[in-house]
Amino acid sequence: xxxxxxxxxxxxxxxxxxxxxxxxxxxxxxxxxxxxxxxxxxxxxxxxxxxxxxxxxxxxxxxxxxxxxxxxxxxxxxxxxxxxxxxxxxxxxxxxxxxxxxxxxxxxxxxxxxxxxxxxxxxxxxxxxxxxxxxxxxxxxxxxxxxxxxxxxxxxxxxxxxxxxxxxxxxxxxxxxxxxxxxxxxxxxxxxxxxxxxxxxxxxxxxxxxxxxxxxxxxxxxxxxxxxxxxxxxxxxxxxxxxxxxxxxxxxxxxxxxxxxxxxxxxxxxxxxxxxxxxxxxxxxxxxxxxxxxxxxxxxxxxxxxxxxxxxxxxxxxxxxxxxxxxxxxxxxxxxxxxxxxxxxxxxxxxxxxxxxxxxxxxxxxxxxxxxxxxxxxxxxxxxxxxxxxxxxxxxxxxxxxxx
Amino acid sequence: xxxxxxxxxxxxxxxxxxxxxxxxxxxxxxxxxxxxxxxxxxxxxxxxxxxxxxxxxxxxxxxxxxxxxxxxxxxxxxxxxxxxxxxxxxxxxxxxxxxxxxxxxxxxxxxxxxxxxxxxxxxxxxxxxxxxxxxxxxxxxxxxxxxxxxxxxxxxxxxxxxxxxxxxxxxxxxxxxxxxxxxxxxxxxxxxxxxxxxxxxxxxxxxxxxxxxxxxxxxxxxxxxxxxxxxxxxxxxxxxxxxxxxxxxxxxxxxx
Numbered sequence: 001x002x003x004x005x006x007x008x009x010x011x012x013x014x015x016x017x018x019x020x021x022x023x024x025x026x027x028x029x030x031x032x033x034x035x036x037x038x039x040x041x042x043x044x045x046x047x048x049x050x051x052x053x054x055x056x057x058x059x060x061x062x063x064x065x066x067x068x069x070x071x072x073x074x075x076x077x078x079x080x081x082x083x084x085x086x087x088x089x090x091x092x093x094x095x096x097x098x099x100x101x102x103x104x105x106x107x108x109x110x111x112x113x114x115x116x117x118x119x120x121x122x123x124x125x126x127x128x129x130x131x132x133x134x135x136x137x138x139x140x141x142x143x144x145x146x147x148x149x150x151x152x153x154x155x156x157x158x159x160x161x162x163x164x165x166x167x168x169x170x171x172x173x174x175x176x177x178x179x180x181x182x183x184x185x186x187x188x189x190x191x192x193x194x195x196x197x198x199x200x201x202x203x204x205x206x207x208x209x210x211x212x213x214x215x216x217x218x219x220x221x222x223x224x225x226x227x228x229x230x231x232x233x234x235x236x237x238x239x240x241x242x243x244x245x246x247x248x249x250x251x252x253x254x255x256x257x258x259x260x261x262x263x264x265x266x267x268x269x270x271x272x273x274x275x276x277x278x279x280x281x282x283x284x285x286x287x288x289x290x291x292x293x294x295x296x297x298x299x300x301x302x303x304x305x306x307x308x309x310x311x312x313x314x315x316x317x318x319x320x321x322x323x324x325x326x327x328x329x330x331x332x333x334x335x336x337x338x339x340x341x342x343x344x345x346x347x348x349x350x351x352x353x354x355x356x357x358x359x360x361x362x363x364x365x366x367x368x369x370x371x372x373x374x375x376x377x378x379x380x381x382x383x384x385x386x387x388x389x390x391x392x393x394x395x396x397x398x399x400x401x402x403x404x
Numbered sequence: 405x406x407x408x409x410x411x412x413x414x415x416x417x418x419x420x421x422x423x424x425x426x427x428x429x430x431x432x433x434x435x436x437x438x439x440x441x442x443x444x445x446x447x448x449x450x451x452x453x454x455x456x457x458x459x460x461x462x463x464x465x466x467x468x469x470x471x472x473x474x475x476x477x478x479x480x481x482x483x484x485x486x487x488x489x490x491x492x493x494x495x496x497x498x499x500x501x502x503x504x505x506x507x508x509x510x511x512x513x514x515x516x517x518x519x520x521x522x523x524x525x526x527x528x529x530x531x532x533x534x535x536x537x538x539x540x541x542x543x544x545x546x547x548x549x550x551x552x553x554x555x556x557x558x559x560x561x562x563x564x565x566x567x568x569x570x571x572x573x574x575x576x577x578x579x580x581x582x583x584x585x586x587x588x589x590x591x592x593x594x595x596x597x598x599x600x601x602x603x604x605x606x607x608x609x610x611x612x613x614x615x616x617x618x619x620x621x622x623x624x625x626x627x628x629x630x631x632x633x634x635x636x637x638x639x640x641x642x643x644x645x646x647x648x649x650x651x652x653x654x655x656x657x658x659x660x
Contacts, residue, residue, distance in 0.1 A: 032603050033600055036597050065597075070601050083604065085600055089600070
């Protein structure tokens, strides 16, 4: 059942959230913000993205510049050093940054959603000042440590343990696949405090990096997003003060799941940026490359591909915006966020694939960015919840709606 | 007495790297419908310089001004997001906007600068769509103020401004008294990106609205555009094998 209301601003809402007709034109502030991120991506990231990928270089200077622009802490209130904007703005920013460089978009997304996100939502005022404010400027980035060698999708089976000893927590275990690990100055990490309570016995902790008892495994050599560092976090009697627990004891799993819900919108946005970059590359090539006496854009085979790519990106984008707007309106958005991430990541891999096809041989060589988009896109179907998990989440929410 | 307010005068231009600019079928001008517009790059440099002067505390207030249809408020808003304090939108639309040229704009800017008692008027040296390079100079003449054009370096020294100008022969340094008009050249500075917090702050800054008539300016153009044509299509050249062939061909067609 839909209830439509008209707001003084001229926008209408359906069931309380801004209707899709207002998605036809974003609010002025959002348009300006999107433009400034696009300008930055075009001028500062696009020209170096190939080099960052080839040499596996963390874009430290660019991250600092993005921090100065407020992009590393978009939702954080100004009082804590952030930009004080909403999640729709965040989604737009990540998409534009990712369009310039998929790796940099990933760093922005992880810092905003996975590291700052849970602290903003579940931290005490003191924790926010200590663990968020220094991470708003781009000087420091954070990471999120949930996955382990033995469990990714099976997050409830956390085998990393935390025991209390006097005024300290002592952590032991290994975390795997941690993005930003080698470049981070802190982590939000999940460990079991009460094994008997199963997933209700997991708690979240804040650990500075570097720190005695915390060491990093080797940097993974990845297919894509190569400018980001991915490695194991190894905890051997890593001691942190009691005050470093985030949220209440046993609420770790809930914190992780809620964080990933929002993080999904970030990754969807990253995937959109990569997909759009792939589409831009293919469409531009279709204008310029001639074969059979005319630009290949005149051939229906190429036109159909471009049309399919454009539809995939635009529909995923609307899903992503809707999820962000629902979150901003404080409405439930779990199903929509999962739908956005699923659609956007599959759009990214589809566009990456088809873009190489449109470019033919040129798509296969590193002279053109198409192969990098293809490689960067692939991870978006895996991290922050595999496409399979997204389908389970969507089905779960859907079936709940139909339950009598 | 330190200068109070600086006016930065902005121009909204056709985006220079837009794929194709087309001449209208009736040869009266170029097609602007649906073509992306944005702030003139030299005006961005002018905004940056004004904001920098304010950050160095040489001036108290930066006002961003632009003439044109509703669209120019976006340009003013961008200038506010870069750090200007308030904006003024002088509304010019329809036939008046199509006929608007440097002289009309200079009259408007001069009237505003006098009305608001500006100490400095900074503009981009020229707009990248018409390349006129006249507005700054005309504004200075109408106000009878000194001008420092093609500035690549600006330093405020008490009541005077030291301007390093890029000229054909190299660099010329002049010292002029305020109030004065400056125009920004490419190497004056690198404009900043609007930060997200400043975009949020820009929302609350005021943009005043007025019409040329409010300033007593008549918008009648003294220039009539007779015709706009595309540059002639480049004809195919001829390849020659030797230098002797080249000289013979040049002699044959009367070039030498």
